[in-house]
Amino acid sequence: MINYIIQVILFQVLFVAVYDFFLSKETFFTKNRWYLLGTAVLSFVLPLFKIPTVQKAVPQEYYILLPEVVLSPQKVIEKAAWYQSITYLDLLFWIGCVLFLVMFLVKLERIIRLVLQYGTTPKGNYKLILLPKETKAFSFFNYIFLGKDIPLSKQEKIIQHELVHSEQKHTLDLLFFEFLKIVMWFNPMVYVYQNRISLVHEYISDAVASKSDKKENYINHLLADIFQVEHISFINQFYKHSLIKKRIIMMTKTQSKKVKQLKYLLLIPLLGSMILYTACSSEEVKIEKQPVTVYKTEDGKIVKKPSTGYQSKYLDIYLGDGMPNAKEYSIDELREEEKGEYLDLLKGFNKEGMPQLNIRVFEAENGRKMVAFEKPHVEKSETQRKNNYQDSEDIPFSLLDKVPTFPGCAEGDKDCFHKSVSKFVQDNFDMSITKDLGLPIGKKRIYVQFKIDKEGKVIDVKARAPHPTLEQYAEELAQKLPQMEPGIKNGAKVQVGYTLPITFEVK
Known part of the structure; x- marks a missing residue:
């Protein structure tokens, strides 16, 4: 706006x-x-x-991991005061x-x-x-x-x-x-x-x-x-x-x-x-023939290296708008609790019927760990390579001109969208549903995947949870999300996919 x-x-x-x-x-x-x-x-x-003649081909679908929604029995008490939510x-x-x-x-x-x-x-x-x-x-x-x-x-x-x-x-x-x-x-x-x-x-x-x-x-x-x-x-x-x-x-x-x-x-x-x-105001997207990983060496030099065998799709919630200048880790080099955290998250993506992804881990200059989930490379024919840009799974979400607009938000306001989805879940998730399910004590996660289609409707809702009752409940909750203004790329409406992690604790 x-x-x-x-x-x-x-x-x-x-x-x-x-x-x-x-x-x-x-x-x-x-x-x-x-x-x-x-x-x-x-x-x-x-x-x-x-x-249209001076614009790029419009990918049909994007995927993004939403910020985690944390639920607790004290969520009503912990809600921010009304004046803190004012823009x-x-x-x-x-x-x-x-x-x-x-x-x-x-x-x-x-x-x-x-x-x-x-x-x-x-x-x-x-x-x-x-x-x-x-x-x-x-x-x-x-x-x-x-x-x-x-x-x-x-x-x-x-x-x-x-x-x-x-x-x-x-x-x-x-x-x-x-x-x-x-x-x-x-x-x-x-x-x-x-x-x-x-x-x-x-x-x-x-x-x-x-x-x-x-x-x-x-x-x-x-x-x-x-x-x-x-x-x-x-x-x-x-x-x-x-x-x-x-x-x-x-x-x-x-x-x-x-x-x-x-x-x-x-x-x-x-x-x-x-x-x-x-x-033509949108920045032109240049896709290289082979994906490139950027490393920072011990002496501070920036090195670019071909990512053999992979075609990457980075989630901007972790990596911003592109590959960071950061050291790459093997998943096995991480502490067990970190490794378990990321692998648990990966399972949420790789449920049957969802995109199958691999995992890569980076450390930024400030020491913060960042993770990228990527789709394994599949050899394509010459025709497919020419149409690579139109393959929506190869285009990062950050390249959207406007993200879907949640009712009450300014048009294309990404931060407002994230906050509104989180608030919707916090306001409507009934914590009592987690009781009497026989769940072991500790932190639990629900992963909900859904799409916002070209009309702004929530479709294709799927959930993974530690109990079938929670899966069904999470799917029903996501289906109640209001109709929104769809995402925009190059002036055209596109379908956007989301994965929403919800965390709660069983005591």
């Missing part, structure tokens, strides 16, 4: 830059209005574009949204209050609201607000100006950006866009209203007096001091030649580069 937001802001910066440098000084006011509206919408759509970035976002929503409602309430307080006078295609002891002049949809203290000689011109705003539905443009400010209050480009389109609205209205009189007379009306200004961002107002100079410059400007409309063609290469950027 953060990557998406960054792309939206980046595209908006580029669109506004093109507008400011090439289009803002031209007199194609209506086209500029639609340019600003259209590019504001496009900036949200373009990051979603994916072009403060999300909290800040929602506080901002609520604050800007309240500000919008306050502004809207001020407009409604003026209508109710002073009443309306129907004038054909608009409604006039006269404001006593005021020199304000602004419009909101087909409501024109006019201060009674504005001289009668100027009122007609102001009404003509505001009628253009009303007839061309300029208020809708400002409301659109006002709503964007509520959901993207942190994005400075939304404010820039609203400022630019407010100025374009004034250019359009000036161009229409000044046709019925000499431009010099119209400009004199703008300069004659200093009027009050209503500070509401989604209304069109006749007198806004910061805009008057720019409006006068544009009214006295020579009409732009039609050939300059070709400047809008700058959008073509700009859009093309943006689509290519979003379609």
Whole structure:
């Protein structure tokens, strides 16, 4: 999601830059209005574009070992306080949204209050609201607000100006950006866009209203007096001091030649580069013809050695995003308790009907043991080797663009997914099921394997446990996981497999 937001802001910066440098000084006011509206919408759509022809083949299935879920009779007592589970970035976002929503409602309430307080006078295609002891002049949809203290000689011109705003539905443009400010209050480009389109609205209205009189007379009306200004961002107002100079410059400007409309063609290469950027933004995956193991020697040198006889598939819960620069151990070199721990884990994978894996052990520079489970190498035909990338079992899970999204999590939030699955198990696993099964005292494990298909549904649930009752119970529990948003690779939905270890202690 953060990557998406960054792309939206980046595209908006580029669109506004093109507008400011090439289009803002031209007199194609209506086209500029639609340019600003259209590019504001496009900036949200373009990051979603994916072009299949420039993308890699999409593997159909991935596997990953989830963090272990530890259960105990005191799990309710040991649960973290509610405030410890809050994502403060999300909290800040929602506080901002609520604050800007309240500000919008306050502004809207001020407009409604003026209508109710002073009443309306129907004038054909608009409604006039006269404001006593005021020199304000602004419009909101087909409501024109006019201060009674504005001289009668100027009122007609102001009404003509505001009628253009009303007839061309300029208020809708400002409301659109006002709503964007509520959901993207942190994005400075939304404010820039609203400022630019407010100025374009004034250019359009000036161009229409000044046709019925000499431009010099119209400009004199703008300069004659200093009027009050209503500070509401989604209304069109006749007198806004910061805009008057720019409006006068544009009214006295020579009409732009039609050939300059070709400047809008700058959008073509700009859009093309943006689509290519979003379609190719995923890092290209390079798969070597033969797997390579990386070692760190005693003198600190990094050595790469072909992994003869193996085609590896590393689980990123242990190894991060790739093979570590670490010393490799034989499983027999480990302490008996460590060896038993890993072999017990391996049995959880190698249950009938599950992928059959081997085990390799590494030690990182900080001394921490890490383990990789890998699929034994199988010789493939030339055709199979060419299609190696499409063999989903050869692709590490860390290469997914977006992991499946658990309900309530931000899109593709891997950490939130892990925590949510763990919380689901902790909240719904009934520890009483482990009693009266005759299990020996000590730590026990259940391994649950399931897949999240392309529709986000949990399927193919299998479990291995120290008792058949626990296997059945674990499978039923996993099947109750909610439907999620599926994993994504290169813009396509993929099926993802998981193995979930659950640990509990029998006393």
